[in-house]
Amino acid sequence: MAETASRPERPESRYGNRPTMKDVAARAGVGLKTVSRVVNGEPGVTPDTERRVQEAIDALGFRRNDSARVLRKGRTASIGLVLEDLADPFYGPLSRAVEEVARAHGALLINGSSAEDPDREQELVLALCARRVDGLVVIPAGDDHRYLEPEIAAGVATVFVDRPAGKIDADVVLSDSFGGARDGVAHLIAHGHRRIGFIGDQPRIHTAIERLRGYRAAMEDAGIVVEEEWMSLGATDPDRVEQATRTMLSAPDPVTAIFAGNNRVTVTVVRVLAGLPRPVAFVGFDDIELADLLQPGVTVVAQDAAQLGRTAAERLFRQLDGASDAPERIELPTRLIKRGSGELPPAG
């Protein structure tokens, strides 16, 4: 055409070249607001106008920029989920449950791992707040969440799951770690064991402490004095757990049963026990896949990870819907599943 290069108002040449509502309006020969109406399905547009706008949208490949929309509207229709490790099977059903509730409320899920590092948890949580997520579901790694106070005050809905918040008052959804562990250990005692080992996660983790407390309670209820060598708390890497298991079993007066504090520990202990000549009774906290097919089947204290996630997410959206209940602590029951390993008698 006769157009010269000095026409910067040509929208097609903008950098990034995504068409905007302005481009659509220009092409359809209507105002910006009319495009907005069509895009959002608002009433009050002539069928003929609507058709013209729709044609322009299709021709340009326009898609509304929700980033801009969000800036105006205030809410982002997204929530953040901070957990320990996306690859840990325990968090799979939990994540999915949170996602399903979010989806039902039209929200997207931004997901991240803290790797059990409090600094990384904080970094991630604050990055999510900067993105202005509407709410947060947090499996905390740290034990001090005062850094969240200004965010919560500003309206970010927050629910903690699996472990309580530290030094702030907030909703929290937990499994009954204490009761579950106590029941599991009592089960071993009922089958004749008195020297029972406990192998758990690092003592700065709330669930690890609670489960150890349950272990101690069951032992005390049975009048058994617990020896220091029967308890091992630390990282859940296979090397440390294997070492702990072997140490307990090779002591002069070895334990005859072991209680494992979580799914990671369970997998390693079961693996070590499978290599031993004599059977050692075992109960693990958290169910694991195929536990029923091992010889013997693995007796576990199961928690409902999906229910944990669902409960937390529903609570979150209730906050977002304006409910102003006081922060609550919800504790879900655990379930003892007998499969054989926990019903073994003490070795001769």
Add this chain to the structure above:
Amino acid sequence: MAETASRPERPESRYGNRPTMKDVAARAGVGLKTVSRVVNGEPGVTPDTERRVQEAIDALGFRRNDSARVLRKGRTASIGLVLEDLADPFYGPLSRAVEEVARAHGALLINGSSAEDPDREQELVLALCARRVDGLVVIPAGDDHRYLEPEIAAGVATVFVDRPAGKIDADVVLSDSFGGARDGVAHLIAHGHRRIGFIGDQPRIHTAIERLRGYRAAMEDAGIVVEEEWMSLGATDPDRVEQATRTMLSAPDPVTAIFAGNNRVTVTVVRVLAGLPRPVAFVGFDDIELADLLQPGVTVVAQDAAQLGRTAAERLFRQLDGASDAPERIELPTRLIKRGSGELPPAG
């Protein structure tokens, strides 16, 4: 004070009441741009000015609104990951690998499940595009991705994983499903089996077809004519898979070995076989936890889910860094892990 209610300019009373840079600027008695400089750590601010601004930031609990920032900058520093099911253990390590690469590039991960529904995949992908994610890692549910063409043209980096894109040219990272299945089935043949069953996922899923093709190739290489009743493709729910397994094993001329097309199928078949009096040889595609502890150990064709995710994410960020390589198809090798079940001879 003497102030009347008719003073709408009081920033403290704004709805939503999050402080903005404007509020910080007012409190610190500086210009907006100076606040921006301090917040972003840009040079050219007097230590004294910086201190005043910082005090205002702390006093107000200001946190930069990245939503607004993003609108101006063009990039959102976030990527989307669309997979089939957040709860499937196969996707755990894959998700984490993608997250780690994203994190290394300063990006957040928005995560969602398609539930193997093409419409839901599209809905989710387009929602992510509307949020203007910088890139997408997609495990496709559908087989027609032309809906993504305008987005890709507009600059959304895209990599498909585990299954190829449909009807568009795009980067894809796969495991060698064909070769892996062929090797696994050949392994069974090498141990004397001729009547071998194949139980796989729905035939509209690319990996299901490829693995079936591998099965057929191995059988053909051995000169075995495959019978229709030896093959079952469909949903991976336990009921269907159990039914298929029992049917194959109770035929007049039953199969003596079974090859399973993925991890979900494997878990169910292994469970059924464990309940049978006679041993049936078995090889599964995808490794599963505790496979080594079952009796017999479960022989599998393992793929490296983490490597799949890592490779895809790295490729994505290379696209975002401006590399303009032609779309590529990257195929990762699988690995046969012998644990016992695949080395069983045919039953008498």
Add this chain to the structure above:
DNA sequence: CTGAAAGCGCTTACAG
């Protein structure tokens, strides 16, 4: 039924 103006909270480009 339709659209021009202002503004969401930042950054960019520029001027002092």
Add this chain to the structure above:
DNA sequence: CTGAAAGCGCTTACAG
């Protein structure tokens, strides 16, 4: 070293 103006792409509130 510092800041006023314009603009990112939408929606809101309003006027015709």
